[in-house]
Amino acid sequence: MLLGPALALSAILFSLGVAGVLLRRNAIVLFMCIELMLNAVNLSFVALAQLHGASGHIMVFFVMTVAAAEAAVGLAIIIGIFRHKQSVDLGNINLLRG
Amino acid sequence: MTEVVFYIFATIAVLSAALCILQRSPMVSALWLISTMFCLAAIYVLLNAQFIAAIQVLVYAGAIMVLFLFVIMLLNLSHAEPDMRGPSSMAAALVIVGLLSVELLALTRYTPRRLAGELSQWPTFTDPATAFVAGQVTQQETAARGVVGALAGPLFQVYLIPFEITSVLLLAAIVGAVVLAKRNV
Numbered sequence A: 001m002l003l004g005p006a007l008a009l010s011a012i013l014f015s016l017g018v019a020g021v022l023l024r025r026n027a028i029v030l031f032m033c034i035e036l037m038l039n040a041v042n043l044s045f046v047a048l049a050q051l052h053g054a055s056g057h058i059m060v061f062f063v064m065t066v067a068a069a070e071a072a073v074g075l076a077i078i079i080g081i082f083r084h085k086q087s088v089d090l091g092n093i094n095l096l097r098g
Numbered sequence B: 001m002t003e004v005v006f007y008i009f010a011t012i013a014v015l016s017a018a019l020c021i022l023q024r025s026p027m028v029s030a031l032w033l034i035s036t037m038f039c040l041a042a043i044y045v046l047l048n049a050q051f052i053a054a055i056q057v058l059v060y061a062g063a064i065m066v067l068f069l070f071v072i073m074l075l076n077l078s079h080a081e082p083d084m085r086g087p088s089s090m091a092a093a094l095v096i097v098g099l100l101s102v103e104l105l106a107l108t109r110y111t112p113r114r115l116a117g118e119l120s121q122w123p124t125f126t127d128p129a130t131a132f133v134a135g136q137v138t139q140q141e142t143a144a145r146g147v148v149g150a151l152a153g154p155l156f157q158v159y160l161i162p163f164e165i166t167s168v169l170l171l172a173a174i175v176g177a178v179v180l181a182k183r184n185v
Helices: A003-023 A027-052 A055-085 B002-022 B026-046 B050-074 B087-109 B112-119 B128-156 B160-181
Strands: none
Touching: A003 A027, A003 B002, A003 B026, A003 B087, A027 A055, A027 B002, A027 B026, A027 B050, A027 B128, A055 B050, A055 B128, A055 B160, B002 B026, B026 B050, B050 B128, B128 B160
C-alpha cells in the first residue's frame, strides 16, 4: 500500500521546499522551491487517493493547473522586476519597505 | 519489490531536492528539480496513478520547468553570485523547518486500520470495511474502464464546474503574463 512512506516522503519534500524559500534570495530559485512544495502536496494527494478514491487524482489536476498559471504570471513579474533593477536578488527589491 | 523501487526513487528525490536548494547556480538548481519531478512520476506509477505520472512528466518536467529554464537563460543568470542568507536567518530558518518537518512527519502515523478504528467509535458506524469504499470503487472502475476512463468519469461529471472554471483561470494567466511581460508597463 505504501501509504506511510509516501506521506513521509511528501513531508520531507515539503520541508525542503520551505527551507529553500527561507534560505535563498534568488527569486527564481524561490519559485522553484514553491513548485517543489506543490509537488510534495500532489504526492500526498496521490498517496491518499489509494484509499479515498479518484477525487485525489482530480485534485492533482487542479493543483497542476494552478501551478502552471502561477509559474507563467510569476516569471513575467520576475522579468519585469529584472528590467527595472537589473537583478533578481530579493535583497535589492525593497520598494515597499518604509 | 515495490518497496525497494519506492525507496530507491524516494532517496533520489530527496537528494535531488536538497541539491536543488543548495546549488548556487539557478540553472543547476532547475536541473536537479527536474530530476526530483521524474522520481515523483515514478513513485506515482507505484501508487497506481499512471495517468498522473504521465501528466507530471509532460506538464511539470516538460512545460513548467522549460519555462523556468527559458527565463534563467533569458536573464543570463547561469553564473549568479552566492545568494544564501546570513547565519542568523539561516539558524531561524533551520528551527522553523525542523518544527515543520516534525509536525508533518506526524502524518505518517496515519494508517487505514487506525482511522477505521477511530471511525468505528462513532455511534452511527457499523463496519470498518465500508470506510474506504471509494478507493475500492475506483479500483473496480480502473479495472473496467482503464486508467484514463476511471479519471474522466468523475472529472466530467462531479467536477465539471471546477474544470470549466480552470479554463477561465488559464485564460486570465495568459492575459496577465502577456500584459506583464510587455515593455512600457
